[in-house]
Amino acid sequence: MLKETLLEATRAAAGLMKSNFGGGYKISSKSGINDLVTEVDKLCEQAIFTIIRSRYPDHHILSEESGDLRQDSAYKWIVDPIDGTVNYAHGVPLCCVSVALEKDGQMLMGAVYNPFLEEFFFAERGRGATLNGRKISVSLNPRLETAFLVTGFPYQWEELPRDPMQVFGSFVKAGLPLRRMGSAAIDLCWVACGRFDGFWEHNLNAWDAAAGYLIVEEAGGRVTDLAGNAYSPYQKRLLATNGRIHEELLEAIIRA
DSSP states (O other), X not given: OHHHHHHHHHHHHHHHHHHTTTSOSOEEESSSTTXXXXXXXXXXXXXXXXXXXXXXXXXXXXXTTTEEEOOSOSEEEEEEEEETHHHHHTTOOOOEEEEEEEETTEXXXXXXXXXXXXXXXXXXXXXXXXXXXXXXXXXXXXXXXXXXXXXXXXXXXXXXXSOHHHHHHHHHHTTOOEEEOSOHHHHHHHHHTTXXXXXXXXXXXXXXXXXXXXXXXXXXXEEEOTTSOBOOTTSSOEEEEOSSSHHHHHHHHHHO
């Protein structure tokens, strides 16, 4: 029932994303002028909440738009109704719904769905990761010098311990192909299915990465923080790779 609820909620929100794509909705700013939220984010969030609460009214929910809706429950749903809202607001179809479920501090399952590309990623702890029902795995590339990488930039970074542009520039100067897609959840899933060899970001929230990091791990990849410690979605910095280039990429980020 938990899995069916997660899948149904993800699909419901993605349907609203797709049907409202292209404008005609209100857009406002949150923490900064380019940190956007749309009416569709809120519609998608409400659709997810309605499905979860109809079956599990006592479960804890953490969501980007509504914040931390605490309940005395071992279960926590972690929701990003639209990951990649800036892309969505500008008509760029690189965006998705991300829903994860945690129990007693351990991520149990996660789904990331981009309805524009019709790509539905899903993972359940100990059971692997899939794309549209087919098993996926990370790339086999063992060398950073031939890696295809992706990263993201925060809207505010004055207090970050390392300048993200300095790290980015070091890889560009080294001639590595590096992308910035605008959706951390998609970035993680594309590491999981072998399109990218590695992804890092300096300032993520739990809803950005909770589903995606489990999908990477279940696809055979490795996820840590940017000091090489065990990853938790409740800290900001993340490095996800195919595992083979992890230590080399981590050292290069620290050294930049």
